[in-house]
Every structure is written in structure tokens, then in C-alpha cells.
Amino acid sequence: MSRLSALRPVLALFWTGDRRMLVYGTLLSFITALAGIALLGLSGWFIAATSIAGLTLITALTFDVFMPSAGIRLLAIGRTASRYGERLVTHDATLGVLAHLREHVFRGFARADAARGLAANPSRLLFRLTIDIDALDSLYLRVLAPVLVAAGAALAIAAALAFVHPLLGLSSAIVLLAAGLGIPFLASRRAAAFARRRAHALEALRSRSIDLVRGQADLAMTNRLGAQVRAIEAADIRLAQADRALNRAEAGAGFGLGILSAALLAGVLLAAAFLAEAGTIGAPIATFAVLLALASLEPFALLRRGAVEFGRTLQAATRLGPRLTNRSDPPKLGRSAEHGMAIRLESVSVGHPGAARSVLSDISVAIRPGERIALVGASGVGKSTLLSLLAGELNASSGNLTVHPCGLLTQRTELFRDTLRGNLALARPGASDTEMISALEAAGLASYVASLPGGLDTILGEGGAGLSAGQARRLALARLLLRDAALWLLDEPTEGLDGNTARDVVARLDERATGRILVVATHTRREASLADRILVLRDGRIAADVARGTPAFDMELSQLRPD
Numbered sequence: 001m002s003r004l005s006a007l008r009p010v011l012a013l014f015w016t017g018d019r020r021m022l023v024y025g026t027l028l029s030f031i032t033a034l035a036g037i038a039l040l041g042l043s044g045w046f047i048a049a050t051s052i053a054g055l056t057l058i059t060a061l062t063f064d065v066f067m068p069s070a071g072i073r074l075l076a077i078g079r080t081a082s083r084y085g086e087r088l089v090t091h092d093a094t095l096g097v098l099a100h101l102r103e104h105v106f107r108g109f110a111r112a113d114a115a116r117g118l119a120a121n122p123s124r125l126l127f128r129l130t131i132d133i134d135a136l137d138s139l140y141l142r143v144l145a146p147v148l149v150a151a152g153a154a155l156a157i158a159a160a161l162a163f164v165h166p167l168l169g170l171s172s173a174i175v176l177l178a179a180g181l182g183i184p185f186l187a188s189r190r191a192a193a194f195a196r197r198r199a200h201a202l203e204a205l206r207s208r209s210i211d212l213v214r215g216q217a218d219l220a221m222t223n224r225l226g227a228q229v230r231a232i233e234a235a236d237i238r239l240a241q242a243d244r245a246l247n248r249a250e251a252g253a254g255f256g257l258g259i260l261s262a263a264l265l266a267g268v269l270l271a272a273a274f275l276a277e278a279g280t281i282g283a284p285i286a287t288f289a290v291l292l293a294l295a296s297l298e299p300f301a302l303l304r305r306g307a308v309e310f311g312r313t314l315q316a317a318t319r320l321g322p323r324l325t326n327r328s329d330p331p332k333l334g335r336s337a338e339h340g341m342a343i344r345l346e347s348v349s350v351g352h353p354g355a356a357r358s359v360l361s362d363i364s365v366a367i368r369p370g371e372r373i374a375l376v377g378a379s380g381v382g383k384s385t386l387l388s389l390l391a392g393e394l395n396a397s398s399g400n401l402t403v404h405p406c407g408l409l410t411q412r413t414e415l416f417r418d419t420l421r422g423n424l425a426l427a428r429p430g431a432s433d434t435e436m437i438s439a440l441e442a443a444g445l446a447s448y449v450a451s452l453p454g455g456l457d458t459i460l461g462e463g464g465a466g467l468s469a470g471q472a473r474r475l476a477l478a479r480l481l482l483r484d485a486a487l488w489l490l491d492e493p494t495e496g497l498d499g500n501t502a503r504d505v506v507a508r509l510d511e512r513a514t515g516r517i518l519v520v521a522t523h524t525r526r527e528a529s530l531a532d533r534i535l536v537l538r539d540g541r542i543a544a545d546v547a548r549g550t551p552a553f554d555m556e557l558s559q560l561r562p563d
């Protein structure tokens with residue numbers, strides 16, 4: 001039961017989406033199933049009734065062939081039309097639901113706490129957004145709608161058989177509902193572990209294959225190619241074993257439903273023969289009852305696939321559920337963002353989520369508009385953490401914070417598989433080519449881009465592949481320069497650039513940063529020379545705060561890495 005409760009957020013999302021389409025789809029499926037069953041029953045009755053009517057002249061002349069044959073034609077055409085409509089509506093509804101779901105999952109993963117967790121395992125997002133969401137399409141198409149349709153059809157058949165004889169109706173209702181739903185239920189329990197195993201094997205197969213392709217050179221150098229290939233083969237074998245087990249479970253459910261169908265048919269046949277013998281019903285009604293019984297299990301047969309996939313569906317719902325609830329990020333403590341105001345931190349402490357202690361404690365500092373700050377200190381002291389706090393990526397655990405909207409250049413350059421233009425436009429969607437080229441110039445990359453045949457339309461590979469590390473860094477810098485933010489936060493902006501380019505970039509930054517607040521985390525003299533104030537971090541606190549023009553400033557500068 002607790003596992004079933006994992007479906008709640010998914011079902012709630014289905015319901016808040018376009019539920020009309022889901023309801024129409026189910027109704028159309030129900031009409032299609034009913035029309036098929038009624039067609040068989042009415043045809044059987046009609047054939048039997050016409051042949052009996054033909055035995056004597058009077059009945060042959062008086063028997064109305066038109067109404068039943070019109071009914072048969074109506075049912076045949078109606079079934080075709082409703083099947084067409086059902087396919088259209090149910091698939092449209094499913095695609096709509098999946099799109100809705102994908103958006104919610106993505107929003108869930110975009111929350112700061114989840115995004116940080118994902119950074120450690122990016123393939124997880126890919127799997128959640130692809131195979132987990134796809135696994136949920138069977139919830140409506142193969143489980144919810146077919147269960148409702150099969151149960152509804154069973155009740156309708158039982159009601160029709162109750163007209164033949166009440167006991168026949170009651171017993172068929174019990175058999176159809178108990179065994180028709182029970183067999184797929186048992187199949188789903190039998191298959192659940194295999195369905196989950198299949199999903200794990202598929203993820204392992206995909207991620208190991210990606211590792212093989214991406215890390216081919218490293219694997220070859222360390223003589224691990226063979227081991228990686230064997231790991232892929234092992235995942236493939238597990239996948240095939242799970243597939244075989246699932247196929248067996250599905251075949252078993254099919255076999256069970258086949259036996260049930262034969263047993264029900266035999267039972268109704270015997271009952272109809274008994275009732276006909278007793279004179280309670282005639283041959284046409286007996287034929288009608290037998291053919292209804294013949295068709296009654298058809299809607300249940302559609303449950304087989306959904307039943308064996310149900311374990312996977314539950315697993316996907318369990319994984320995605322926490323991302324679907326409407327929790328927002330925790331409020332940012334004492335944070336206000338007002339234009340024209342300086343940055344102000346009052347007794348602020350900050351740490352990384354899940355870490356035992358704060359990285360920075362009880363920090364107080366005020367930064368005036370237009371001021372340029374260099375953050376210096378030993379590696380791991382918390383410079384990047386302070387930038388993340390100012391950028392709003394981390395929350396303060398205590399204290400008050402006033403900060404501007406900002407542009408942030410982190411140590412890890414995030415570039416996307418897109419054109420250079422697309423990568424730059426992330427910073428300012430409406431930016432013109434001239435503005436982009438000017439930003440590239442300021443970042444020292446314009447002449448390289450001009451030398452490319454595609455110019456700004458050149459497509460980058462995943463993660464900026466196609467650019468050297470230094471070029472990628474300059475492109476990220478150009479993207480920052482395009483952002484017209486009052487505050488620029490730069491984390492070691494010229495790391496990885498050669499001396500000449502780095503000096504050039506610092507000079508251009510100096511020019512472009514006029515009028516903005518600049519906070520640069522750095523280990524080098526050339527970057528710190530941009531600043532008119534140096535904050536020295538030590539042991540989680542600000543150990544020194546020195547202004548340009550003082551001997552202390554020159555001393556701090558001299559202790560930094562020379563260019």
C-alpha cells in the first residue's frame with residue numbers, strides 16, 4: 001500500500017492537467033469495447049434468430065431483419081469511429097500529461113537543493129526526464145484506463161446476462177471482476193522485481209556505454225577498455241534476463257486469462273443450454289449469451305502489458321514523486337535585492353547543504369556601489385562559497401544579507417551544445433550580433449570567432465567541445481560581459497589563460513566594469529590588481545579588509561601569486 005501511495009503526486013498532476021481529455025479517452029475506450037462486445041452478441045442473436053425464423057413461412061415473412069441489421073451496421077461503424085477517436089484522444093491526453101509531468105520534474109530538479117545534488121550525478125536527470133517519465137505513460141494508457149474500461153465492460157456484460165437469468169449475471173460479474181482483475185494483479189506482483197531490475201540494468205547499460213565513449217582514451221591508457229566492455233556486457237545480460245522474465249510473466253497472464261475465458265465460456269454455454277432446455281430462453285438468446293461470454297475477457301487482455309510494467313511504473317513514480325510536490329526553495333534568509341544599494345552582510349554564516357559545519361561564520365562587510373573587491377585566502381577557505389552566497393545559489397544559515405542581481409562567472413564553465421550565438425544569448429536573449437562581438441572582443445575571443453567559417457553560427461559540441469579550455473573560459477567571460485548586471489562576481493576569471501591573454505582580459509574587464517560592483521575571488525596579483533579593496537579570508541572569517549593606497553594592501557598584493 002505504501003508503494004501505491006507513491007502514485008499520489010503523479011495522479012494529482014494528471015488530475016490538474018487536461019483531465020477532460022483523460023476522461024474522454026477512457027469513455028471512448030469504454031464505448032469501443034462495449035460496441036465490439038455488443039456487435040458479437042447481436043450478430044449471434046441475429047444469425048440464430050433469422051435461421052429459426054426461416055423454418056416457417058409466417059415467421060419468415062414477419063421477422064424484422066432491418067432493425068437488427070441496421071443495429072449491427074451502426075455498431076460496426078460506431079466501433080470503428082470510436083476506436084479512431086479513442087486512439088487520437090488517449091494518445092493526445094498521454095502526451096499532454098507527459099509534457100506536464102516533464103515540466104514539473106524539470107522545475108523540481110531546477111530547485112537549488114536538487115540542482116546541487118544533480119551536479120554530482122548529471123545522468124540521473126537525463127534518466128528521470130526520459131525513461132522514468134516514459135515509464136509513467138503506461139499508468140494511464142495501460143493501467144488506469146484499461147482497468148476502468150474492463151471493470152465497466154464486465155458490469156455491462158453482467159447486466160446483459162442478468163436479463164437472460166439473474167444468477168447468470170451475478171456469477172459472471174463475480175468471476176469477471178475477481179479473476180479478470182486478479183490475474184493481471186498477480187502478474188504485476190510477479191513481475192515487479194524484474195521490471196525494477198530491468199530499469200536498473202538499462203540505466204547501467206546506458207551510463208557505462210556513455211563512459212566508454214567519453215573516456216575511451218583514459219580507459220585505453222589505463223588498460224581498462226576490456227573491463228569496461230565486460231561491465232557493459234554484464235548489464236546487457238541482466239537486461240536480457242529481466243526481459244525474458246517479464247515476457248514469461250506476460251505470457252503467464254495471457255495463459256491465465258485464456259483459461260478463464262474458456263472456463264467462463266463453458267459455464268455460460270452449460271447455463272444457456274440448461275435454460276434453453278427448460279424453455280426459459282430461446283436459441284437466439286442462448287447464442288447471444290454465449291457470444292457475450294466469448295467476448296467478455298477481451299478488455300481484460302489489454303491489462304497484461306500494463307500489469308507487467310506496473311512495477312516499473314511504481315518505481316518511476318517513487319523516484320519522481322518528491323520532485324512533483326510544490327515545495328519551493330527555503331526562503332532566503334534576510335535577503336533583499338534593491339537597485340542602487342550596496343552589498344551588506346551582517347553576521348552572516350553560510351555552509352553547504354548536508355555539511356556538518358559552516359564554511360564562513362559571522363561575516364559582516366559592507367560594499368559601496370562601484371567598489372571593486374578582491375577575495376583572497378588559501379585554497380578551500382570559502383571564496384567560491386561567498387560568491388555562491390552573493391549569487392543566491394546558497395542560503396545564509398544566519399544573519400542578514402542585502403545584495404544586487406548579479407552576473408556570476410564560476411570556475412566551471414557551463415557551455416551548451418548550441419551555436420556560439422545561442423551560448424551567448426543565454427546572458428541576454430535579445431542581444432544583437434554587434435553586442436555579442438563587442439563582448440567577445442572584451443573577452444579576447446573576437447578574432448578567433450571571426451576566423452571560423454561559421455562565425456557566431458558555429459556549433460559547439462556538448463560542454464563546449466571544439467574550444468580549448470582557455471577559449472571556453474573566454475566565451476563564458478563574454479557571456480558574463482553581455483549581462484548588464486550591477487554586480488559582477490568572478491571566480492578566478494583568467495585561470496587557464498596564457499599570461500598575455502590573461503593580462504589583456506584583465507585590462508578589458510577593468511574597462512568594462514566601470515560603474516559596477518566587482519567581486520573577484522583570486523590567487524593572482526594580476527586579478528587582484530583590478531580591486532581597490534582586498535578582503536582576506538582565514539579560518540571562516542574576514543581576517544583583513546585593506547584599501548588600495550595603504551601599505552597593508554600592497555603587502556597582501558605582494559603575497560599573491562605573481563603573473
Ligand SMILES: Nc1ncnc2c1ncn2[C@@H]1O[C@H](COP(=O)(O)OP(=O)(O)OP(=O)(O)O)[C@@H](O)[C@H]1O
Pocket residue numbers: 352353355359377378379380381382383384385386521
Ligand atoms: N558542494 C559542496 N558541498 C560541500 N562542501 C563543499 C562544496 N563545495 C565546497 N565545499 C567545501 O567548502 C569549503 C570552501 O570551498 P570553496 O570552494 O568556497 O573554497 P575556495 O576558497 O573558493 O577554494 P579555491 O581557492 O580552491 O577555489 C571547502 O572546505 C570545500 O570542501
